[in-house]
Amino acid sequence: MVIQAEATTPSAILDRASLLLDAFDGPGRLTLAQIVRRTGLPRSSAHRMLERLVQLRWLRREGRDYELGIRLMELGSLAVHQDRLHRAALPFLHELHRATGFVVHLAVLDGSDVVYLDKIGGDLAAAIPTRVGGRRPAHCTAVGKAILAYAGEQRLDEVLTAQAGSRTRYSISTKAQLDAELTKVRAHGVAVEREESLPGFGCIAAPIGDIGQAAVAAVSVCGPLDRMLFDHRLSAPVRTTALNIWRHVDDGQVRVRPTLQQHARPLNAGPTGRTLADQRARHYA
Amino acid sequence: MVIQAEATTPSAILDRASLLLDAFDGPGRLTLAQIVRRTGLPRSSAHRMLERLVQLRWLRREGRDYELGIRLMELGSLAVHQDRLHRAALPFLHELHRATGFVVHLAVLDGSDVVYLDKIGGDLAAAIPTRVGGRRPAHCTAVGKAILAYAGEQRLDEVLTAQAGSRTRYSISTKAQLDAELTKVRAHGVAVEREESLPGFGCIAAPIGDIGQAAVAAVSVCGPLDRMLFDHRLSAPVRTTALNIWRHVDDGQVRVRPTLQQHARPLNAGPTGRTLADQRARHYA
Known part of the structure; x- marks a missing residue:
């Protein structure tokens, strides 16, 4: 129970999101299976988070492939120009x-x-x-x-x-x-x-x-x-x-x-x- | 109790993180008070998440000001070039x-x-x-x-x-x-x-x-x-x-x-x- 609670603290979720996005540094396009392998996250948890990141446009999905999305382009550009x-x-x-x-x-x-x-x-x-x-x-x-x-x-x-x-x-x-x-x-x-x-x-x-x-x-x-x-x-x-x-x-x-x-x-x-x-x-x- | 549990689902945390980052679209540098005003998030929750985002280098903090960080520059650049x-x-x-x-x-x-x-x-x-x-x-x-x-x-x-x-x-x-x-x-x-x-x-x-x-x-x-x-x-x-x-x-x-x-x-x-x-x-x- 303690472990489960820990895994859903805001910090733990942010760490997981960061881990998921970092997985794209290199290959570019990844399937769920590849992401699970690269991050070590549980499959169902990774899948739920990926889908949310797609909704937020931090990622985009084409068929079974995930890629970095347009909102990251925007935030990255803002980070540089600000x-x-x-x-x-x-x-x-x-x-x-x-x-x-x-x-x-x-x-x-x-x-x-x-x-x-x-x-x-x-x-x-x-x-x-x-x-x-x-x-x-x-x-x-x-x-x-x-x-x-x-x-x-x-x-x-x-x-x-x-x-x-x-x-x-x-x-x-x-x-x-x-x-x-x-x-x-x-x-x-x-x-x-x-x-x-x-x-x-x-x-x-x-x-x-x-x-x-x-x-x-x-x-x-x-x-x-x-x-x-x-x-x-x-x-x-x-x-x-x-x-x-x-x-x-x-x-x-x-x-x-x-x-x-x-x-x-x-x-x-x-x-x-x-x-x-x-x-x-x-x-x- | 139900509300508390809901507020810490991975999706809810990701939505909050997205809301926090979106707040920087425009002004550039924001204090905690400004971020709380712009996002409507509870102050303590916003503060904890901001500090984690600083650790992840999605944000950086200088004194009391938060700004978009170097990891977003990198992810944004990857998103474009991939x-x-x-x-x-x-x-x-x-x-x-x-x-x-x-x-x-x-x-x-x-x-x-x-x-x-x-x-x-x-x-x-x-x-x-x-x-x-x-x-x-x-x-x-x-x-x-x-x-x-x-x-x-x-x-x-x-x-x-x-x-x-x-x-x-x-x-x-x-x-x-x-x-x-x-x-x-x-x-x-x-x-x-x-x-x-x-x-x-x-x-x-x-x-x-x-x-x-x-x-x-x-x-x-x-x-x-x-x-x-x-x-x-x-x-x-x-x-x-x-x-x-x-x-x-x-x-x-x-x-x-x-x-x-x-x-x-x-x-x-x-x-x-x-x-x-x-x-x-x-x-x-």
């Missing part, structure tokens, strides 16, 4: 794309991955298999390295524990490599990536946040290696874009991801040990 | 943008609105306030009219009942106007829109689906009125794009939105009264 960092960044991302001709990404750190909040590019964009809402292992990307350079040691350990993450033979694979790379990022203010994520392509990224403090996000330009200029001609506009975005985050309360708030510690925090959010709030007080 | 129609359409949308230079939209009907599955355009895209996952009243848009021309009467009544939907002084506002307009769409195979959605801009759209049958989606080009060509020079490539997309929907099972499956009836269905999905399935059997 994001204050994204809103502040948008004009600067377009400007950076116009000025450089390369594909521009805006990304945040989530666990050991980066998640892209925006991607702007012309025809070149189609050649780079990233997408808004998509994720990549942070240490294989320039945006990830730009943020990690200002993250705490605990986060770096997490990143390298997630071993499945290496993308190409040039990807960083040891703590020593990562440490050396992040030292370079802190020295130059930009992170560089050459074929560590995608063969034939490279990126230059700059962290977004108070200089020398925890970065809340990063902006990058990406393009074919033979057309990228790994010097100030590209790094200067990328850094300027990052600074402009940070200056325009609109209401003075810094937007730090919950995961960052929980885990990140500025490497060179002041003696008061105040967090970035505290400091920023003070700036505007 | 969509088979979208996948089939993508290369043709880029081709249409390259060929015309205008902003290209792919949209489906959802209730009385269209929801955009993709938007492709260069600098011009920023001037048009549509977005992937965003919605507009169907009868004010070319894509909407292209789909409605092949929808059932019941749907047309729904569309015009949603009166809040008119966007500009040129928007369609009566059933007679809508009927006349949809007759033109069926005669020409394309829908035209001039400043009915956005002052200074126009669109040409073509329905995607078996010709003369229910349309499952539509594709359009949009641009400044003074640069649009409302004749075959633009309508021909738009129609060709719609045909190509429909031919390439990849696995033979037509992708019709659940709402379309429930409501749409081909205006000129054959004597067997078979649905579009039945017919398409037969094609590939």
